[in-house]
Amino acid sequence: MNLRESLKGSIVALVTPFKNGKIDENSFRNLIRWHLKEGTHGILVSGTTGESSTLSKEEKKRLFEIAMEEAKGKVPLIAGTGTNDTMKTLELTLMAEEMGMDAALLVTPYYNRPTQKGLFDHYKFIAENSKIPLILYNVPGRTGVNLLPETVSSLTKYENIVAIKEACGDLKQISELFLRCPREFVILSGDDFTAFPTMTLGGRGVVSVAANIMPKEMAQLMDYCLSNDITKAMELHFFLYPLFKVLFVETNPVPAKEALYLMGLIETPEVRLPLSNLAETSFNQLKSVLRDQYRLI
Secondary structure: OOHHHHOOEEEEEOOOOEEOOEEOHHHHHHHHHHHHHHOOOEEEEOOOOOOHHHOOHHHHHHHHHHHHHHHOOOOOEEEEOOOOOHHHHHHHHHHHHHHOOOEEEEEOOOOOOOOHHHHHHHHHHHHHOOOOOEEEEEOHHHHOOOOOHHHHHHHOOOOOEEEEEEOOOOHHHHHHHHHHOOOOOEEEEOOOOOHHHHHHHOOOEEEEOHHHOOHHHHHHHHHHHHOOOHHHHHHHHHHHHHHHHHOOOOOOOHHHHHHHHHOOOOOOOOOOOOOOOOOHHHHHHHHHHHHHHOOOO
16 A cells, blocks of 8 residues: 555544443444445544543554454554654554554654654654654644644655644644645645645645544545535535534544434443543534434434
């Protein structure tokens, strides 16, 4: 698989279903099978939406195993291996590499608040000590640090740094990325709200939360963008916009899991502490959108 060519379209940031405190492996398998059927272009396992920060190394390994059993060779499989500890990140990245995952997603180190030089050195260290294709992940709202376009541009000289998931939400910064980075460097939107505008600037796809709920429609949106059918893409963007909004009525992935539970696709909406289930007002808002806007429940 040529990852630079296949890394495009709607890549679901897949939830991790839990049941009684443990991974619900059956639900996880069924979700992957559903996404393959619905046309999802790629699968991210153990990302932010997959509650990576509360998964053990053993749990991540098991999730990667299941994903490969179900989808290896069918769509790109991306392992969320980033942490705020460079050595732990390398350990997880090498595990994903040895297991045969197609790429690793590396979030900027959170809480530590490194400088741009610290961020550069972090990614340089991972790139020089691994062979698996690496995807940078910038999400300042979660991490407290912003990976700037000039730093990203400097990192593109490393052959195995192939892409970025950009979730800064700032189209000026996203435009700077396109201006500074080589054309072959893959720029993916890191959130659903900016997926359509990022694609119009030259993006290749989105790592999507909404794809958990409406995978076929998110794949269609990306297909329209990739084929330059901007009118249809814009219509679908605005059709999906209420879903984008309600999935962030509280902290992701709490609304997404509740939606999947309401749709009968997972057995429980369980999340791990310190996350908690939706407040009643938020639950009612989510239920209303799923029922009245999309007829999903």
